[in-house]
Amino acid sequence: MTERIPVVENILSANDRLAEENRARIESAGVFSINLMASPGAGKTSLIEKTLPPLKDKLRVAVVDGDIATSLDADRAAAAGAQASIQVNTGGECHLDAVMLHGALNQLDLKQFDLLMVENVGNLVCPAEFRLGTHKSVLIASVPEGADKPYKYPGMYRGVDALIINKIDLLPYIDFDMDFFRRGVEALNPGVITFPVSCRTGEGMDAWINWLIENTK
Amino acid sequence: MHELPVTQSILQIALKHANEAGATRVEDIHIVMGELSSSVDDSVQFYWDIIAKDTLAEGATLHFRRVPAEMQCQACSEKFRPNDEYLCPKCGGAQVKIVAGEEFYVEAIDVDK
Ligand SMILES: [Zn+2]
Numbered sequence: 001m002t003e004r005i006p007v008v009e010n011i012l013s014a015n016d017r018l019a020e021e022n023r024a025r026i027e028s029a030g031v032f033s034i035n036l037m038a039s040p041g042a043g044k045t046s047l048i049e050k051t052l053p054p055l056k057d058k059l060r061v062a063v064v065d066g067d068i069a070t071s072l073d074a075d076r077a078a079a080a081g082a083q084a085s086i087q088v089n090t091g092g093e094c095h096l097d098a099v100m101l102h103g104a105l106n107q108l109d110l111k112q113f114d115l116l117m118v119e120n121v122g123n124l125v126c127p128a129e130f131r132l133g134t135h136k137s138v139l140i141a142s143v144p145e146g147a148d149k150p151y152k153y154p155g156m157y158r159g160v161d162a163l164i165i166n167k168i169d170l171l172p173y174i175d176f177d178m179d180f181f182r183r184g185v186e187a188l189n190p191g192v193i194t195f196p197v198s199c200r201t202g203e204g205m206d207a208w209i210n211w212l213i214e215n216t217k
Numbered sequence: 218m219h220e221l222p223v224t225q226s227i228l229q230i231a232l233k234h235a236n237e238a239g240a241t242r243v244e245d246i247h248i249v250m251g252e253l254s255s256s257v258d259d260s261v262q263f264y265w266d267i268i269a270k271d272t273l274a275e276g277a278t279l280h281f282r283r284v285p286a287e288m289q290c291q292a293c294s295e296k297f298r299p300n301d302e303y304l305c306p307k308c309g310g311a312q313v314k315i316v317a318g319e320e321f322y323v324e325a326i327d328v329d330k
Binding site: 001002003004005006007008009010011012013014015093094095097126129130148151154155158180183184187188190 | 219222223226227229230231234235238240244248253254286288299301302303311312313314315319321322323324325326327328329330
């Protein structure tokens with residue numbers, strides 16, 4: 001005869017456990033780590049390219065780059081001054097998960113670094129659900145995507161520790177309601193730290209760079 | 218799409234609890250899925266039929282209970298479905314927060330013994 005067994009177990013708990021393992025490993029090496037997420041075209045790779053040069057001589061940086069296929073982004077990170085850049089091919093998956101980061105960590109001598117930047121797959125739906133074990137999750141939004149993104153993708157805005165608002169040099173030319181945008185963000189993620197920046201002009205980048213340095217200490 | 222890892226996790230959870238209960242077969246699996254939590258869809262059942270083959274859970278039916286997203290106004294406590302502007306429909310307040318819709322867990326399994 002059939003019997004009901006109560007379970008109540010999180011479906012992503014296996015991933016979460018491995019994420020904790022990753023975290024312990026990163027932490028014991030004294031490394032500060034971030035998970036960078038964004039929609040395609042928000043400027044993830046150019047943000048990394050603009051972030052690395054000012055960190056030169058201050059922090060030793062490793063970049064792990066998740067991509068569905070090519071190694072183009074990892075090459076760009078290396079060219080911009082990352083001491084190590086590892087490409088993780090997700091095999092068609094739309095996000096990195098803790099297993100993939102675990103594999104990438106195996107290829108790194110973590111003690112050689114101060115900062116680990118993980119560039120997640122460009123996607124606004126899935127990456128937030130799969131914890132990697134990094135210290136902070138950072139979402140890059142860009143002004144041309146529209147001010148309604150927090151209302152359309154609440155899940156992504158919900159779980160991040162910092163928000164970069166990129167391409168602010170375009171604000172005079174497009175219709176972007178910053179107050180509406182910020183209100184949506186605040187409803188989902190009260191008090192989240194935001195960095196309005198332009199990777200093109202460099203405006204606002206100092207605050208972001210300083211935040212990284214302070215956290216890495 | 219991440220249906221495959223999600224399906225594998227569901228299978229692991231179901232088999233663990235079925236074994237602990239000394240079950241001979243898993244008939245049904247009840248999953249709670251918040252509107253905000255996951256982008257998996259009905260194709261999970263398709264993967265299930267492949268990956269659960271030759272296990273206690275072969276042929277089990279997956280049931281999804283979807284939990285709608287819900288916000289609550291911090292001023293007047295009104296609960297409402299997130300609207301286009303995240304404003305409280307009762308008092309117009311903008312101090313709101315998410316209170317439901319992020320669930321993603323296996324709630325129960327039905328087994329034969
Ligand atoms: Zn209200």
